[in-house]
Amino acid sequence: EAGVVQSPRYKIIEKKQPVAFWCNPISGHNTLYWYRQNLGQGPELLIRYENEEAVDDSQLPKDRFSAERLKGVDSTLKIQPAELGDSAVYLCASSFGGSSTISDTEAFFGQGTRLTVV
Amino acid sequence: QQQVKQSPQSLIVQKGGISIINCAYENTAFDYFPWYQQFPGKGPALLIAIRPDVSEKKEGRFTISFNKSAKQFSLHIMDSQPGDSATYFCAASVSGANNLFFGTGTRLTVIP
Numbered sequence: 001e002a003g004v005v006q007s008p009r010y011k012i013i014e015k016k017q018p019v020a021f022w023c024n025p026i027s028g029h030n031t032l033y034w035y036r037q038n039l040g041q042g043p044e045l046l047i048r049y050e051n052e053e054a055v056d057d058s059q060l061p062k063d064r065f066s067a068e069r070l071k072g073v074d075s076t077l078k079i080q081p082a083e084l085g086d087s088a089v090y091l092c093a094s095s096f097g098g099s100s101t102i103s104d105t106e107a108f109f110g111q112g113t114r115l116t117v118v
Numbered sequence: 119q120q121q122v123k124q125s126p127q128s129l130i131v132q133k134g135g136i137s138i139i140n141c142a143y144e145n146t147a148f149d150y151f152p153w154y155q156q157f158p159g160k161g162p163a164l165l166i167a168i169r170p171d172v173s174e175k176k177e178g179r180f181t182i183s184f185n186k187s188a189k190q191f192s193l194h195i196m197d198s199q200p201g202d203s204a205t206y207f208c209a210a211s212v213s214g215a216n217n218l219f220f221g222t223g224t225r226l227t228v229i230p
Contacts, residue, residue: 004161031216042124042207042220043162056217091161097216106152107218109161 002026004110006092012116018080021113025073025094032069033107034077035091043091043109049075050097082117089114121145122210124221131228137195139224141208144189148210152218153182153193156205165206166193198228 005024013019025032030051035043046065048056051072060067064083069075079086089112096106124141131137141151152167168175168182168191175182181194195202205225209218 040223042122042209042223043218044220045217048216093161106164106167109154109163111159111161 004092004094004108006090006110006113008113009111010114010116012118013082015084015117016081018078019082019115020079021077021090021092021115023075023077023092023110025075025092026108029094029096029108030072031095031097031107032075033093033095034067034075035093035109037089037091037112039088046077079115082115084117087115087117120222121219122208122221124208124224126224127222128225129227131198131226133198133200133228133230135198135228137193137198137202137226137228139193139206139208139226140190141192141210141221142188142190143210143219145210145212146189147212148219149213150211151182151184151191152209153180154207154209154220156207156223162207195226198226200228200230202226203228 007022032049034046036046037043047060047067049069052069067077091109091112093107093109122143153165154162155165156162166177166180168184170186173184179196184191205223207223208221211218
């Protein structure tokens with residue numbers, strides 16, 4: 001079974017330029033997450049989708065960040081314009097959701113996109 | 119504000135030894151406590167997880183000890199192997215994997 005797929009793996013852009021990241025979750029997973037991981041830190045949630053609905057975007061910097069999950073499957077995270085402080089690894093994760101069993105709540109992470117803003 | 123505090127920041131253990139990583143939390147609403155393992159260039163992978171209705175969970179060489187009254191939980195890696203060298207993150211959340219709050223990570227090095 002394929003895991004969470006993210007692309008690109010690496011991206012280097014100049015500040016003020018736009019950038020987009022793509023994520024394809026595990027088939028059948030209704031819940032999709034975007035996390036940001038700064039160097040030497042743990043991931044921090046940016047946004048969570050239940051199917052196509054963004055149910056938690058309280059940590060998403062809405063002035064420059066946007067996300068969408070059309071048809072409740074793939075998702076795109078966009079930054080426009082990028083700032084130097086946005087350099088980080090952007091992780092996508094998915095989970096089955098909708099159950100109280102511990103195994104069904106497991107979040108599977110992709111390899112991430114390493115963004116460098118110069 | 120760090121919701122989950124993790125220590126130590128780095129840990130060096132001899133092969134065959136026991137690795138112990140500790141985490142503490144404040145939010146008593148947390149009801150899901152996973153540990154993730156991350157290798158360089160990879161995303162975090164779930165290692166083991168526990169809910170607060172049990173005090174210990176063991177899976178192979180990995181054990182979570184949970185102290186609800188102290189709001190602390192720890193990961194024990196028995197018979198540590200060089201292949202265990204990675205960064206370990208504790209995390210906590212309310213209602214399963216939704217909005218996991220991660221610790222700052224522990225870089226474990228197991229020397230042969």
